[in-house]
Amino acid sequence: MAEGTGSLYRRFVGPLLAQDEGADAEQLSQLTLTLLGQASLRRGWPLVAGSLAGLGAELQRHDLRLEQTLFGCRFPNPVGLAAGFDKSAVAAGIWHLFGFGFAELGTVTWHAQPGNPRPRLFRLAAERAALNRMGFNNGGAVAARRTLERQGLPPAGQRPAVLGINFGKSKITPLELAADDYASSLELLAPLADYAVINVSSPNTPGLRELQDETQLRRLVERLRRLPACPPLLVKIAPDLEDDAIDTIARLAYEEGLAGVVAVNTSLNRLGLEGRRLVQTGRTLAEEAGGLSGAPLRARALEVIRRLRATAGPSLPLIGVGGIDSPEVAWERIVAGASLVQLYTGWIYRGPELVPAILEGLLGQLDQHGFRSIGEAVGSGAPWR
Numbered sequence: 001m002a003e004g005t006g007s008l009y010r011r012f013v014g015p016l017l018a019q020d021e022g023a024d025a026e027q028l029s030q031l032t033l034t035l036l037g038q039a040s041l042r043r044g045w046p047l048v049a050g051s052l053a054g055l056g057a058e059l060q061r062h063d064l065r066l067e068q069t070l071f072g073c074r075f076p077n078p079v080g081l082a083a084g085f086d087k088s089a090v091a092a093g094i095w096h097l098f099g100f101g102f103a104e105l106g107t108v109t110w111h112a113q114p115g116n117p118r119p120r121l122f123r124l125a126a127e128r129a130a131l132n133r134m135g136f137n138n139g140g141a142v143a144a145r146r147t148l149e150r151q152g153l154p155p156a157g158q159r160p161a162v163l164g165i166n167f168g169k170s171k172i173t174p175l176e177l178a179a180d181d182y183a184s185s186l187e188l189l190a191p192l193a194d195y196a197v198i199n200v201s202s203p204n205t206p207g208l209r210e211l212q213d214e215t216q217l218r219r220l221v222e223r224l225r226r227l228p229a230c231p232p233l234l235v236k237i238a239p240d241l242e243d244d245a246i247d248t249i250a251r252l253a254y255e256e257g258l259a260g261v262v263a264v265n266t267s268l269n270r271l272g273l274e275g276r277r278l279v280q281t282g283r284t285l286a287e288e289a290g291g292l293s294g295a296p297l298r299a300r301a302l303e304v305i306r307r308l309r310a311t312a313g314p315s316l317p318l319i320g321v322g323g324i325d326s327p328e329v330a331w332e333r334i335v336a337g338a339s340l341v342q343l344y345t346g347w348i349y350r351g352p353e354l355v356p357a358i359l360e361g362l363l364g365q366l367d368q369h370g371f372r373s374i375g376e377a378v379g380s381g382a383p384w385r
Contacts, residue, residue: 004058006353017349018125020279025121025130029085037090040151056097059352061359065366065373066101070317070339071232071259073162073194077101078334078374079358082321082342083166083197083236087138093151096161099355104262104342105144106166107199110184112140113171116204120290122278128325129294130345131278131285132266135204136168141185148192156194156231165193166236168202175207178216179223186224193231198224201238201265203291209238214248221256232259239264239300239322243307250311260317262342263304266291271300294345298323302336309337314379325350327361328384334362337379 003011016023042048066077080102081095087106095103115137122131138144144165153159167189173181186196198220200211211217217235224233235258237249253261270276273296274286281288301322308318320338324330325346333341347354362374368385371377 004353005055006058006351009351009353013351017123020123020125024119025123026118026134029121033086033088033090036086036094040091040093043093052094052097059097059099059356061099061356061363063359063363065363065371066359067373068339068375071195071234073102073157073232075101075162075340076160077359078340078362079330079355080104080162080164080319080340080342081347082344083107083164083199084132084134085344089144089147089165092148092163093153095163096159098352099359100161102162102164102194102340104164104166104197106138106197107136107168107202108138108141108144108165108185108189109136109168109170110141110181111170111172112143113137119280122280122288122290124273124276124294125349127273127276127294127296128346128349129273129292129296130348131288131290131292133204133288133290135171136202141188145188145192148189153192156192159194162194163192164195164197164234165189166197166199168199169205169208169211171205175210175216178211179220182220183223183227186230187227190227190229190231195232195234195259196224196230197234197236197262199236199265201236203238203266203268204289212237212241212245212249214252217249218252218256221252221258225257234258234260234262234317234319236262236265237304239267239297239304240269241304246304246307247311250308250316253316254312258316260319260339261308261312262319262321263308263338264297264301264322266293267297267300268292269300271296293322294349295323295325298329302332305333305336305338309379324358325354327358327364330358331362331365331377331384334374334377335380335382339375339378 116135
């Protein structure tokens, strides 16, 4: 009997991820994306189509109870791929086959940029975490549009999985011109996006987080929402904001008609791991630049979702991301107020089997609590049973 994708991943990739040293984290990601990009481009070829159909049969879970319509988009299930993995949108045509109900592509900037010097992505295997200081490395908005067009995707709203695009500021663009920089990218890519996310929270572009200031963010949102055919617009925030700043963003989202908030990005806080030393550099996390992701972020990410929900109420859709690596954690985030959840670091460590495991776990909890749909569970506070 042929081995499943999850079993193969555990056998061949698992040992590479079980230690900090060894295979370079960024090189592994690049190799994976190269293969996935070729599969997406050639998904109509009979041999490739057959292999992808087998992948989908193994990893997808279809159930009407998992569906939701949010900001005009129909999500077949609430589990998505977070921004930062498919930065250049090379595999946009096949993410649904991994079981995802949606995928957020990018971060895309107007200008192509190489990102920060390497090494810039580090495994913290024992903690199921990662440190990254990538710096929005991508080919720019024009290249992203070309890549998406080459894949021959169905029109927005008619895809098997919802596709969002995450937008950032180019490093060379001064902060006072940030709105124009974002607007150029969004205007070019809007026709290809089901929704768009303003990334103002990455810790790896100098000055970027200043755009979370109320005056700056309001000016940016107003500029982007004036664009013709602007897709539903969300903002992605940092986990390191003070509570009053979170409350301000929740109110701003309501007042400016934002479609939702993505919470959270990576953290500059070392979350108790200040003394943890990186094998590759010999320095501690307290001495290293970059954002921390993965399991250590779980508690703070949950706090931010709860705070947003309390301030904004149930009408503002929230996307929970950060430290989600099991069905229990996904359920915890949903009942705290997140309508959708996103995976990145947890998906890398656990492998492709994590998505169907979460979907099956969510369905089991709906049964346990007598909920007719995942929407009824959102913000309910119902415990894991």
